[in-house]
Amino acid sequence: MQRFSFLQLLRQSFRNHEGWEPQWRAASPKAAYDVVIVGGGGHGLATAYYLASEHGLRNIAVVEKGWIGGGNTGRNTTIVRSNYLFEESEALFEHSMKLWEGLSQALNYNVMYSPRGVLVLAHNTTDAQVIRRHVHANRLAGIDNEWMTPEQAKDFCPILDISRNVRYPIVGASLQRRGGTARHDAVAWGYARAASALGVDIIENCEVTAIRRDAGGGVQGLETTRGEIATRKIGLVTAGHTSVVAAMAGLRLPMESYPLQALVSEPVKPVMPCVVMSNSIHAYMSQSDKGELVIGAGTDAYTSYSQRGALHVAQHTLDALCELFPIVRRLRMLRSWGGIVDVTPDRSPIIGKSPVEGLFLNCGWGTGGFKATPGSGHLFAHTLAKNEAHPIVAPFGLDRFRTGALVDESTAAAVAH
Amino acid sequence: MLLIRCPYCETERPELEFRYGGEALLERPKDPALVSDDAWTAYLWTCKNPKGPHAERWRHVHGCGRFFNAARNTVSDLIVSTWRVDDSPPANFDGGGA
Ligand SMILES: Cc1cc2nc3c(=O)[nH]c(=O)nc-3n(C[C@H](O)[C@H](O)[C@H](O)COP(=O)(O)OP(=O)(O)OC[C@H]3O[C@@H](n4cnc5c(N)ncnc54)[C@H](O)[C@@H]3O)c2cc1C
Ligand SMILES: [Zn+2]
Numbered sequence: 001m002q003r004f005s006f007l008q009l010l011r012q013s014f015r016n017h018e019g020w021e022p023q024w025r026a027a028s029p030k031a032a033y034d035v036v037i038v039g040g041g042g043h044g045l046a047t048a049y050y051l052a053s054e055h056g057l058r059n060i061a062v063v064e065k066g067w068i069g070g071g072n073t074g075r076n077t078t079i080v081r082s083n084y085l086f087e088e089s090e091a092l093f094e095h096s097m098k099l100w101e102g103l104s105q106a107l108n109y110n111v112m113y114s115p116r117g118v119l120v121l122a123h124n125t126t127d128a129q130v131i132r133r134h135v136h137a138n139r140l141a142g143i144d145n146e147w148m149t150p151e152q153a154k155d156f157c158p159i160l161d162i163s164r165n166v167r168y169p170i171v172g173a174s175l176q177r178r179g180g181t182a183r184h185d186a187v188a189w190g191y192a193r194a195a196s197a198l199g200v201d202i203i204e205n206c207e208v209t210a211i212r213r214d215a216g217g218g219v220q221g222l223e224t225t226r227g228e229i230a231t232r233k234i235g236l237v238t239a240g241h242t243s244v245v246a247a248m249a250g251l252r253l254p255m256e257s258y259p260l261q262a263l264v265s266e267p268v269k270p271v272m273p274c275v276v277m278s279n280s281i282h283a284y285m286s287q288s289d290k291g292e293l294v295i296g297a298g299t300d301a302y303t304s305y306s307q308r309g310a311l312h313v314a315q316h317t318l319d320a321l322c323e324l325f326p327i328v329r330r331l332r333m334l335r336s337w338g339g340i341v342d343v344t345p346d347r348s349p350i351i352g353k354s355p356v357e358g359l360f361l362n363c364g365w366g367t368g369g370f371k372a373t374p375g376s377g378h379l380f381a382h383t384l385a386k387n388e389a390h391p392i393v394a395p396f397g398l399d400r401f402r403t404g405a406l407v408d409e410s411t412a413a414a415v416a417h
Numbered sequence: 418m419l420l421i422r423c424p425y426c427e428t429e430r431p432e433l434e435f436r437y438g439g440e441a442l443l444e445r446p447k448d449p450a451l452v453s454d455d456a457w458t459a460y461l462w463t464c465k466n467p468k469g470p471h472a473e474r475w476r477h478v479h480g481c482g483r484f485f486n487a488a489r490n491t492v493s494d495l496i497v498s499t500w501r502v503d504d505s506p507p508a509n510f511d512g513g514g515a
Contacts, residue, residue, distance in 0.1 A: 157458050254462035258437075259492075302419075302437040304467045305489050312433065345462055380482035401462045402454050 001197035024196035032230040040064025045191035046377020052198035055385035065207035069188030075339035079181035096375025109190030118179030219358030240340025240382035242363040261309030267291030345409035438474030
């Protein structure tokens with residue numbers, strides 16, 4: 001692997017940048033692997049990387065039906081934070097946050113993790129109570145989060161309208177300073193590059209069409225559009241399509257797929273120093289390094305695989321943003337797109353074994369899994385390698401729907417991303 | 418935005434008048450205390466979530482207020498038919514995928 005460094009950059013500059021090599025090998029499927037990861041999004045690629053780097057496995061493939069990072073990884077609004085309410089979620093997302101902090105160095109690839117701060121707005125007394133509760137819970141868990149008055153929030157993000165006579169007045173906010181954004185594509189590419197260098201086969205344009213099982217029901221292999229692959233261990237990391245692939249092994253999951261959409265505006269000069277989210281009006285916004293305002297809207301009302309959101313859903317978000325940030329009223333939107341998110345009843349992910357021997361699940365990240373990419377890969381790799389859930393992900397097993405031990409972030413937060 | 422035909426009002430109305438009600442044709446176990454945990458879990462939580470034809474419930478909240486069933490393709494979002502809860506699904510409908 002060609003390492004990135006200042007010297008390397010200098011050397012390539014003198015050669016008109018013609019000496020750069022492809023960042024990962026374009027592999028073709030071999031007949032058999034020890035582990036096959038289905039789904040080449042950030043979570044799948046991170047899993048493969050940690051399997052190779054921390055657990056010494058080498059005979060690993062990641063099979064992706066399209067191009068890597070072309071699913072929700074490449075479609076999300078890249079908000080990174082760990083200010084969840086329950087201890088189980090705090091441990092999971094904070095584990096990931098710690099990995100973000102050193103990820104560019106670990107991968108020798110700039111993932112542009114930018115801890116610019118995530119401001120969560122309260123518009124009424126209930127919001128304020130819920131958000132303060134999060135602040136207290138986070139501080140008890142050693143996670144940074146602080147409460148701010150409207151004036152302090154405006155100091156931090158000057159384009160906020162904090163006047164009282166607006167539709168969504170701001171009565172306070174929480175700020176997680178270590179929260180922020182990262183570059184979505186770079187996360188997929190960085191993990192792919194590092195995994196490939198350790199021998200992982202990254203196989204694009206390879207859709208899994210069937211899961212083969214032996215007489216005992218255990219996993220035996222996969223059928224794909226690029227031929228059959230034998231394996232005894234499959235990590236299913238296919239986000240919005242998990243129900244579809246799990247059905248190939250006769251498995252039904254507590255999960256529904258919804259379109260979730262995002263938009264970007266035309267690029268403008270820097271106006272937003274942080275991420276601002278409002279859960280009660282379901283709008284959030286940040287500014288990319290290119291200058292576009294990156295805006296996330298809500299999910300559609302009904303399940304769908306159509307990969308585009310309804311216009312009235314985006315409209316609702318834009319209406320709200322024009323209230324919160326009067327300065328954006330005349331901006332034009334450049335693009336909008338949708339992804340299919342895998343939503344569980346308690347809005348927490350499902351990580352661990354499935355009832356099918358050899359089939360492991362890492363899904364249900366729904367509207368908010370980008371922030372968890374490094375941690376999810378790290379802990380899922382452990383789970384796959386040791387055949388046993390890592391303690392941090394143990395509460396997120398599929399079995400919680402039978403025992404009733406849900407991690408109910410849906411009612412705790414009523415938040416999306 | 419979808420246009421949905423309410424089988425009670427017998428008119429096509431915009432989606433905003435309706436509330437989505439999830440997977441249809443589910444039967445609640447008659448006596449929950451008697452079914453196994455697995456069967457109850459399956460009833461309570463698991464979904465078909467198919468990519469393709471889907472039988473689902475909608476409620477005409479800003480209209481007649483009634484629940485009804487619809488067959489929609491979850492790839493194209495095309496609603497093939499809607500029917501009253503006490504009617505049977507259309508004959509050629511496969512009931513919502515695997
Ligand atoms: C509009 C939008 C905004 C979001 N904003 C945020 C945010 O701000 N912060 C945040 O934390 N999260 C956010 N999310 C959620 C986040 O994007 C996801 O939770 C996360 O990226 C999931 O990563 P993944 O690797 O599991 O899935 P994906 O990146 O979707 O990867 C799954 C891959 O599986 C592949 N696949 C599917 N079926 C098959 C098959 N049969 N064979 C082979 N491959 C297959 C797909 O092609 C896909 O590439 C957002 C999502 C969307 C859609
Ligand atoms: Zn009606």
